[in-house]
Amino acid sequence: MRDEAPRAVTAICRALEEQIEHGLLAAGSKLPAERKLSEVFDTTRITLREALGQLEAQGLIYREERRGWFVSLPRLAYNPLVRSHFDAMVGEQGRTPSTEVIAARLMPAPAVICDLLELPALSSVIQIRRARRVDGRLVLYVEHYLNPAYFPGILDFDLTLSLTELYARQYDIHYGRVRFDMVPTALHLEAAAALKVSVGSPALRITRVNRDQHGRLIDCDIECWRHDAIHVSVEVPE
Missing domain, CATH: 3.40.1410.10 (Chorismate lyase-like)
Structure with missing residues (x-):
């Protein structure tokens, strides 16, 4: 049970990374709301936010207050x-x-x-x-x-x-x-x-x-x- 959350975080990160790499989530585009993403990945908001935080730390996505999550543009x-x-x-x-x-x-x-x-x-x-x-x-x-x-x-x-x-x-x-x-x-x-x-x-x-x-x-x-x-x-x- 203790390993389920880390595995879920890794799975979410990999899925979103693949979508970004293949251009399905285009640079500058807005991600669906956290509630929608939680439903898509059948996970909790806590687990989802940990995954999003890891992708943000890698520079793949970013968040703006009151606007949501976006796919990062090239540096x-x-x-x-x-x-x-x-x-x-x-x-x-x-x-x-x-x-x-x-x-x-x-x-x-x-x-x-x-x-x-x-x-x-x-x-x-x-x-x-x-x-x-x-x-x-x-x-x-x-x-x-x-x-x-x-x-x-x-x-x-x-x-x-x-x-x-x-x-x-x-x-x-x-x-x-x-x-x-x-x-x-x-x-x-x-x-x-x-x-x-x-x-x-x-x-x-x-x-x-x-x-x-x-x-x-x-x-x-x-x-x-x-x-x-x-x-x-x-x-x-x-």
Whole structure:
């Protein structure tokens, strides 16, 4: 009896994996409701959810709060050595990007941002919080912190567009040297709410600290990617 639930979980996972591999459950499509799936597999909701959780951990499916379960789209290739921005990276891979601004304001700089941008105590920074989609799916929550000395009036512009292009067009500022830090993490409240997933869901956090063409520290980005949205791919030249 103790082995029945694990066997049922394995059987459900294999069945759904086969459906996905053969295209019967297409990428981006919504799975039937959990009640319907429980009936199909003649199992309990607890056993079904364990199976769905395992498939989500593998990156084959994902869940959005109040919307249900979906078949995952292919991961984006993310190469930190390539000079690009979100819209360009997504578009170059034949996908469709979109961005929404959650909030944008001038605020006191948190201590960690003062450290990253080498700002004195009690400095102000511009914070821009955005959620980004690929082919309609929420995949990225990002907090941008800008040194306001270099970007006067930036809050008056359309911040759904590429900041990289806005910097160049309006301020003649171009990215120079950049530092990346990547760590697996769990989504905090703001990130989870923006991505419509549960607090504590797995993610990849990428912190980028950017200098401009003159070597000045101009901004930093703290990105929280859904764990199944990207794969990091780097080719180091000889």
